[in-house]
Amino acid sequence: MPLKRRGPLQLVQREVDELKKKVDQLVKDVKSQVGSTEEAFRRCQDLQLSAEKTLKTLQNLTKADELAPVGNYDQRKQEEERRLQEILERLNDLFLDLSPPGPSRQAGDVSKDKSRRDANEEEGSSSGDNNEEDSDDDEDEEEKKALKPPSQSDLRIYTVLSDFKGEEEGDLSVQTGEVVRIIRKTVDGWWLAQDSKGNRGVVPKTFLKFGSGVDEDDDDEDEDDDEDESEEVEAAAGEDVIGERDKSSVSNWSTVRKALNEVDATDVLSAMGAIPSGFRPSTLSKLLQEEGESYRASHFLKPQLSQFPLSFKDLLLNPDTGRVQARQVKTCVCFTLWSCRLIPTPGVGVQVLSRHVRMCAFDGSQVLSNIHTVRAAYNPKNPKTWSFSPRTSGLLPILMDGDCFLRCNSESPNLGILFELGVTFIRNSTGEKGELSCGWAFLKLYDETGSPLSNRTYELPVNGGTPYDKNVALETPISRGSPGGVFQQMLNSRRMPKLVIKLKSTNSRTRTQLSVLPDTLLHCLSCVHLLALHRQLLAEALLIDRVSMQNSDPMCSPILASFPVLLDQTDLLDALRSAWLEAENGMSKAQKRDLSYLKQEFTKVYLSSAYFLLHLSSLPTYCWADQNSEEQRARVIYTTLSSLKTSQQSSGHVGNADILFDSTHQHTAFDISQMTFDLLQGAR
Template sequence: MGKSSNPSLKQYAKEADGYKKKLDKLQKECAATLKNPSMSDRAEKLKTQYQECVDLRNDMTDLQKRISELTKSTEPTKISNFDGKKEDELKRLNNFLTQVGEMEKKLEPDLTEEDYFKKIQEDLHSEEEGYEEEEDVEEEKGEEEAEEEGEECEEEEFSDEYEEEEEGYEEEEGSYEGSENEEEEEEEQATDEETKAETRINYEVLHDFEKQEKGDLSVKKGEIVTLCSVREDGWWQCENAQGDTGFLPKTFLKQHIMYSDLMQEDDSPTSPRTGKALWGSVKKALTETSATDVLHALGAVPAGFREPTCAKLLALDDKHTHVNYSSVKLSNSNVFYKDLFYNPITQRVRPRTARIQKTVTITEAKNIPLPGSNTVVINRLARLCLFDGNKFLSNIVTVQAQCTDKEGKIWKFPMKANSLESPECFVRISEPNNQTGILIELSVIYSKKDSDQLTELSCGWAFKRMFEENGALILNKEYDLNVNGGTPFEKNIEVDPTISRRTSSKFVSMLSRNRQPTLTIRTGAATNEQKERFDVLPSVIAGKLCYLQALALYRHHLAHVLIRDRENLQSTESLFDPFLVHFPSVLEQPDLIDMLLESWESKLKAKSRADKRDLEILVSTLISTFTEWIYPLIHMSLPSYKPGHSKTLQERTTIINRFLTQASAKISALSALLDPTLEFEPFDMTEVAYRMIGAHCIATV
């Protein structure tokens, strides 16, 4: 539909109703096509339906933009509660766009292969078998007719509501003040009823949840609750079957509606591991008394400083590390892998593009306050990951900053060969939501002047969404981001409120903005060479750009070992491969990965140009380098790697240098393994046994 000469919210609402009917019809058609692999013209239908989804999404995005541009003053007729109705329409369209996006993911050409649809059909058959036996054609027709009647009634109610308002204003201009209150009450009541009808959706509880604070709702796994209202912080108000209401974290809920299984991918995230553990740890971090709380009470640190959320998650377990996100993931059916596909013709991992696939370079942070006068700052860190405002979506990457100014408030991130200090990172996620973006948390490692104990403290965080308001990806350019205080789960917290309190006039207030903490980042697109490597990575991952080639070769080796070279693809027997076992954990230790890459590149210098382009030679050289130099070091009782802890890093460097000295004197690293002066951990079979079904084979996002 084209734009009206006198656009109004009423006209746009009717246009949205039309798109809703198209969406419902398209959903049923797509579900029927996906369920029937024996359909003669199935491939053509899938292609057509995919294009219909794209067209419908574009139309609804255009309508959403037009509605957002409406103002109360430009409405042809006066409408009470205009802003509320406008917001409701925008929310409704956003819901439609989400559903269309889900359908597009099912129908994308890259995913519409026979094996994939066969798996979809098997899952659907097992889940819907009982339901299909009870359903007949007449009942389906009855449902369709009831839905159409309901839609017509909704449209008539919405239309009547506007017509009544118009008549009221035409007939009773003289008694405007008295009638306005009445009409507003009626409008608000009608709006509340409509909103209530739309939002009261049933949800299934994914995990047990015990009431932790006043206002929470205790529920059990599998219980069905009704949504009452939502909040921006991710806690939703729900009502259980007994009529009790309270708040639940939205990550504990899964929408419980008819046909929902038909629109769910085999590789969509359903693991219960992200919700309770994450929210429990975060709420504990926000409520327990810590050293930071004591410093706040004494006024020793800026009010916006907190214990670092990213550091706490990394210390809690390895869910937000390369160890988890680099590991191959099983599909929901546990029959095969969801993010690793092998092309036997090219003998390589089959490339899979991602919606978000960008390089991110951290360049500078300004006006970052110091912890306090009685402290000594040892190091400054920036931690980067994907985040959507409610949960962490990827592993966490750490970058060490430098400080050169006398006041110590300007952080620099120069290009470095050292991987810990390298500010060039990348992020990749195949299926982001509209709120997905890059989170960067800044923190300092400091000690008191009279103590050697090191403490890490968050100096604030910055966030950049990956999508514009119209749904398009952000441009590749430099961005200056405001640094917020508190944790990433807190809103509208200043890093140092005293900066704004010092102002005495509007002019001084404007000048004070230049003293507010900011972070500068630069986003970019991958080069052709980088894109080839990005396309073989897992569906969700973040990392240093200098690791990219090694990560890609690791993925190729995974495909060779797990798919190409296995005699029995159904076997889950452990495989002998120290490289697969330990490489992901080495990515969390920059001193070891630097050593690996340096030694590997040194070996490649002796290779011919043809060998440097040969995938098999590149992989075998990387593995031999790893086995010779890195595998022994992993088992030399190295202190745990702690970014920014200079003393610990120096201890590691001493042990590594001693090993290298002995290895050089004895010509090879293998000889150093037999040196009685070097101490190694006792051998354990788990060092060399790669488990097909390990702790990280289930998707966490």
């Protein structure tokens, strides 16, 4: 009978068991002094490399790799990761104990070593006898220390001399005066350190000073210590080296690191008690601010180039109808943000400028789509309850509209929607502005069997910390682990922070419009028809109107050049939506079905509304959560559109180019990029 094949997770479990046995044997040999220290040091290095390799293999495993279904797969995988982390912790501590001793370890004899070096420089070889006596004294001291082992933690304590902000995966952000514990010293000068919060990462050794305090009188001694430590590390060349930068890591992990470790106003407010427990600096806001346009809707609206030059992967035309070819993606869902309940509020000294939810496609490790933001409404009498899509008499602003869609072509079985609840605040005392995460929720779009979720209402628990933290609770009156019967647990669950959303279906027209959009996009449902028209104009310009498929010359098209900007300035997109709705109300049914007529009218409406407003000199710069700027922009947009409507009605022409030369409206200085679509810059 053939042997039963083992799955990848089972093989990793066997490797972890073997590693644990080898580590236990190594610790036993070191304690009983079996073999030389050099041999034990080499064995420790080999085990470290094996453990890190096994951990990397385990992290890359997915449930789809298994040969047969595995129950509680995620739980088993997390258990093996925990075991490997514990093994690495033991090996790191053992590595330090087995490392060759250097001057930095003789914490109490720094001045003595310095005076000895000075004497050697003055007397030369005549000090050999004294050195022998000193070495005898050192041997006596080592015998005494063998009876009473020194505190290794005291010998590894260093003080940060200057601020260092980690920029890549594995870096540890530290600030001046902070005390850290060195776990491992390496040849390349990037030392593995641990701060007071338990965060670990590499720090340049030039930013560190031995001891728990910075003393100006001991600067010279520390410089000598650093020189000796450098010589010690260089002598150990060829040993285990860490701190190499993995350029193939997740692109947004460096920003997440800074969001987790960076010390800013939020730490001060937390110390003052103005921030509830579980609040953190906003992770998704950091991505929007520091990664440029990589996570904005305008970036994902661009057509994606294929592997063949100047052709497109996600933009095709149907030769029979002349319309954009529909593309079906793995995930296309529509959902509505309903409400947030029992969300803690910041304390005194902080003024909240905006309550909102930032959302994106997420697979547990990286952001897979643009980050879309919906602002929440609330009642001052009940600030812990947020609501979305409030009833209005006219069009609901896109910023307040909780009806959204997600298109994503990721094959990840853990694909879902990440919701980060946030507040933009300003400190009353300093006027400093910032953004906090009030918690996060995650809706996994597929169950364990790979089937999509059904269309219904879901109540998602809101977790504290960041999306990369685990088991961090928000400030609540009842803890999650409180005892009690089933009835008591039901009552407690109603007192936990929740985000309520609803998955829903749409009509056939909206589904058709969604099918022509980019493969990856998350945005407001009320803008689907505008996005579909833009997509049609884009396809015709790139696939029909070009001289040839090898031609990449810039094209004159104000719509294609400026439309993506509107997705980042939602009030201008609101203006276009309002103007187009008014134009559609005046069309007949036949005109609405005529694609060529729709394109012609859309171009006129666009030029006489959004494009006109975009380059208006009186329009203030778009600024997030700035009430004065938002009110001024609203007044300028409303006044300008009313004036344009009046002039168009009197002239009888919609979208007449003469309005661009109207002296009553001043525009910014003209730039050719305002009317030019560059294929090489406008494609992904």
